Amino acid sequence: MKIEIYKESQTQVEVSPQMKDLVDRLSLQGQQSLYNTAREKDICLFRQMTSLEKVVYETLFPYTKKLTEYSASLVPLEVLEVSSEILNSEFLYELEIWSSATHQEHLLVGKKRGTSAWSSDLYCVARWGDALVTFEELHQQAESTLITFVETELKEYQNQISSTLQSVPDYVKRCMSQGHRPHISFSK
Numbered sequence: 001m002k003i004e005i006y007k008e009s010q011t012q013v014e015v016s017p018q019m020k021d022l023v024d025r026l027s028l029q030g031q032q033s034l035y036n037t038a039r040e041k042d043i044c045l046f047r048q049m050t051s052l053e054k055v056v057y058e059t060l061f062p063y064t065k066k067l068t069e070y071s072a073s074l075v076p077l078e079v080l081e082v083s084s085e086i087l088n089s090e091f092l093y094e095l096e097i098w099s100s101a102t103h104q105e106h107l108l109v110g111k112k113r114g115t116s117a118w119s120s121d122l123y124c125v126a127r128w129g130d131a132l133v134t135f136e137e138l139h140q141q142a143e144s145t146l147i148t149f150v151e152t153e154l155k156e157y158q159n160q161i162s163s164t165l166q167s168v169p170d171y172v173k174r175c176m177s178q179g180h181r182p183h184i185s186f187s188k
Contacts, residue, residue, distance in 0.1 A: 002132045003078050006124040008045045046110060049122040052139070059142040061098035061107050070097045079108055079126045086110055092123060105129030
């Protein structure tokens with residue numbers, strides 16, 4: 001079993017009165033928000049997931065389950081230990097395990113406290129499996145999967161268009177008999 005923990009090596013910086021004074025005088029609002037709440041347990045030591053990582057991981061690991069409900073396989077001790085550390089902090093409010101039936105890898109994802117379920121900031125916490133491939137390999141796999149998906153969807157639309165083009169009069173008559181004008185749409 002291979003395990004990667006994505007903990008940042010950076011530790012909490014002590015906020016001195018001098019630092020806070022400079023931040024206030026310079027009106028550094030972003031820094032002020034950090035200093036106003038700067039406590040060790042409020043700082044996330046895991047890195048935020050990038051938008052590219054989010055697309056790759058959502059593509060390859062579409063099945064999500066809250067850590068508290070996960071029962072597909074045993075979670076490694078090292079991952080459980082880091083999960084305990086996170087849940088005892090006040091920064092991340094929920095942990096999920098993302099997985100796929102075709103991948104023997106799992107990803108532990110943290111959600112930031114204070115954000116809505118739809119727009120929550122995601123944090124990479126850990127990844128484990130029998131053999132962990134590099135992110136570049138995952139990126140290529142996701143790209144290939146998405147290319148196949150888009151090609152399949154477009155072929156389906158193409159078939160629907162071809163079928164409708166062969167019988168436009170029948171389509172128009174059917175729409176009119178149902179009491180509405182013909183409508184062309186590419187959404188599902």
